[in-house]
Amino acid sequence: MGGYGDVQMIDEKGLRMDGRKPSECRPIEIETGVVPVADGSARVRWGLNDVIAAVYGPMEAHPRKIQRQDRAVLDVRYNMAPFSTTDRIRPGFNRRSREISKVTAEALESVVLLELYPRSKIRVEIEVLCAEAGTRCAGITAASAALAHAGIPMTDLVVSVASGKVNGVVVCDLNKEEDNYGEADLPMGILPNSGELVFLQMDGDLSQEDFKIAWDYNMEAASHIHEIMARALKGGDA
Amino acid sequence: MSIPLVPELLRKHLADLADSDMRIDGRGRFESRDISLEVGILPRAEGSARVQMGNTIVLAGVKFQLMTPYPDRPNQGGLMCSAEVRPVAGRSWEPGPPSPQSIELGRVVDRGIRESGCIDVDELCIIPGERAWQVILDVFAVSDDGNLFDAFALAGIAALRSAIVPAERFEIGEDYPLPVSKTPTMCSYHRVGGRYVLDASKKEELGGDERIHITLGDDGHVHSLQKGLKGIFTTAEFEEIMEHAIERCAELRDLVNNAIEK
Amino acid sequence: MRGRRVAGPIDMTRGRGAGGPHGSRESVLVAPGDDLGDSKELEPGHGVIVVDGRLKAVKQGRMMKDGKNVGIQPRRTAYVPRPSDLVIGFVEGMTNNIWFIDIGAPFNAILPLSLGPSKASFGGLRSVLDVGDAILCRIQEVEENHSSVATMKGMGLRKLKTGSVESVDPHLLGRVIGSKGANLSELKEKTDTRIIVADNARVWIDGDVAGIISARAELGAMMMKAKISEYGGDV
The missing domain is CATH 3.30.1370.10 (K Homology domain, type 1)
Known part of the structure; x- marks a missing residue:
């Protein structure tokens, strides 16, 4: 969080630079079947974010040493394509991607019924094609839609969204500028049917009161995103 | 890349089909799958393209960086082409450092574009010996259902043709289209059931043998060739596919021109 | 990238809710996590679990009601072997007395020499069934951790040489x-x-x-x- 106090990101009407109200999300579209050769796939377009997730498996886990006798291994990779940001990203090892892959795997492991497929592996590949703040949230959301699309049994979907604070105002779903110059960022992974959490991070500076507001914004946004995801999965008219 | 199991029945079936001059998906020997090509689809890239051929889908993005020219070539910028097939694209593409298969893909595409001279590296120089543009083309596979080579080459040249040099962002003048003087295109032929076919699908690649990639420039000049995988071919066989490639590469060039004009 | 199922953004001020399986035509299609009713009145079938007295979907697909039984016909599913299933497998590898067979399941099956074609002998498996060969076999047993044993002893079970x-x-x-x-x-x-x-x-x-x-x-x-x-x- 940069904390540049001189960057004005909330106008006198209380609206944000892109015209949103503090509690409002950027437009979201979810689409499934975008990687035809995968067992399941989804694409989430969220503001300028464009994230795809593909699922392969359950299949035999190789090498043998990674096999678990009692459950499947969930192998999650989050990656940003070289052309997904303003400055090109060099392909290869990256500490940020590793951490996001790990927390994403742990969030999804909380809902996938892994015990049904002992000794096998389920691969989840998240690729950010275009990034505009909140790619980890878009990634988790896309991955859970792709898992459902692949017919992998799971107790609930996972939707993820971040709220934060800019110019002293708590706002939902930070865009790029707000993320760069804001004071705080609180991404959460929420089970929409139960309101429980499987993913939580935060950095920045939030008062207890602001923290509560950000939390509630995320919960509200989650049910909105869930509605869009459920429609994509059920093939209802868009 | 893990080596998938090659079912004997598939090889045999492909050979039977070849005997009757047929292909597994009903196409003719030198018939390609329908190709859709779009440019300008990645908002963060200075040039971009998406190619879909059947269930094969690839993206290409062009980025620019400032570089210091190499001391032995003070008047030249740089062109870099990199292909990475990430495990998202298919079951057999595994995580880890780039596989030899994925490196071969990148290098063959790179040679076709570089050797055609379509980008004049002298024009990329801003201040001799001090500053020059480095053009970086990244091709990315979304879904691999065979023939990534042609898809990458097509997306790559289309992305370059659509690229805008971001001079304003680097505070060195106004944005301008990247000068691309030629449109090299690639055609790949796979030996399936004993004879060469154009644009092999994944199943044909799995049950097939060696492959030959031909990149031709605007005037039909040959810019890159690559024979891949185990196999033996004759001069007569090569002449046949080269003759076809001359025609096909020109068609692909028209496809790129049309997409850019739109 | 060009899937056909696109759900657009909607007005956030409208009524929320998971669009559970009640009412309209859309109602029969369910997604993981959807509530499907009370476990006192209904029994869970395929793709349904009971959590805190409620039936819950764990798969995406179409909800099917058969009397008290509520199940989901999934849109996609992985094949999971059951004993006596007739399967087509591909030989993936072998030891002196076991073939490993890809049966398209999350884990491959083993075909012991004793259950393979009778002409095979210890250490000579490849001459009978080699890597890449297709076979028609039956699942003999499935262990608790999902490894399965295949057999070729039975009517019509054989190597598939054509087609x-x-x-x-x-x-x-x-x-x-x-x-x-x-x-x-x-x-x-x-x-x-x-x-x-x-x-x-x-x-x-x-x-x-x-x-x-x-x-x-x-x-x-x-x-x-x-x-x-x-x-x-x-x-």
Whole structure:
């Protein structure tokens, strides 16, 4: 969080630079079947974010040493394509991607019924094609839609969204500028049917009161995103 | 890349089909799958393209960086082409450092574009010996259902043709289209059931043998060739596919021109 | 990237809710986490679990009610072997006395020498069944951790030496076969081919090249039609 106090990101009407109200999300579209050769796939377009997730498996886990006798291994990779940001990203090892892959795997492991497929592996590949703040949230959301699309049994979907604070105002779903110059960022992974959490991070500076507001914004946004995801999965008219 | 199991029945079936001059998906020997090509689809890239051929889908993005020219070539910028097939694209593409298969893909595409001279590296120089543009083309596979080579080459040249040099962002003048003087295109032929076919699908690649990639420039000049995988071919066989490639590469060039004009 | 199912952004001020399986036409299609009713009145079937006295969907698909039983016909599913299943497998490897068989399940099966073709002998497995060969076999047993044992002892179980093997969606096998095998007989007759539909969603088609081609095309069309009829033009 940069904390540049001189960057004005909330106008006198209380609206944000892109015209949103503090509690409002950027437009979201979810689409499934975008990687035809995968067992399941989804694409989430969220503001300028464009994230795809593909699922392969359950299949035999190789090498043998990674096999678990009692459950499947969930192998999650989050990656940003070289052309997904303003400055090109060099392909290869990256500490940020590793951490996001790990927390994403742990969030999804909380809902996938892994015990049904002992000794096998389920691969989840998240690729950010275009990034505009909140790619980890878009990634988790896309991955859970792709898992459902692949017919992998799971107790609930996972939707993820971040709220934060800019110019002293708590706002939902930070865009790029707000993320760069804001004071705080609180991404959460929420089970929409139960309101429980499987993913939580935060950095920045939030008062207890602001923290509560950000939390509630995320919960509200989650049910909105869930509605869009459920429609994509059920093939209802868009 | 893990080596998938090659079912004997598939090889045999492909050979039977070849005997009757047929292909597994009903196409003719030198018939390609329908190709859709779009440019300008990645908002963060200075040039971009998406190619879909059947269930094969690839993206290409062009980025620019400032570089210091190499001391032995003070008047030249740089062109870099990199292909990475990430495990998202298919079951057999595994995580880890780039596989030899994925490196071969990148290098063959790179040679076709570089050797055609379509980008004049002298024009990329801003201040001799001090500053020059480095053009970086990244091709990315979304879904691999065979023939990534042609898809990458097509997306790559289309992305370059659509690229805008971001001079304003680097505070060195106004944005301008990247000068691309030629449109090299690639055609790949796979030996399936004993004879060469154009644009092999994944199943044909799995049950097939060696492959030959031909990149031709605007005037039909040959810019890159690559024979891949185990196999033996004759001069007569090569002449046949080269003759076809001359025609096909020109068609692909028209496809790129049309997409850019739109 | 160009999938067909696009859900657009909606007005956030409108009524929320998971769009659970109650009421409208859309209601029969469910997604993981959807509440499907009270466990005192209903029994969980395929793709349904009970959590705190409520039935809950764990798969995406169509909800099917049969009396008190509530199950989900999934849109996609992985093949999980059960004893006595007839399956088409590919030989992946072998030791002196065991073949490893890919049966299209999350874990491959073993075929011990004693259950393989009788002419095979210890240390000479490759001469009978080599890597890449296709076999028609049955699942003998499935262990608790899902490893399974295949057998080739039984009527008609053999190496498949000709023809072609196609894959279909496991949950659409019923459509291929049809009521009392009607669809399958029609397909065989129409294309003059021999067809075996295995439980692991692999279909063996044998005949002359033209017959195989048309049977494969028919099969593809049947799959497409089945999906469209279930999900309204969306595959």
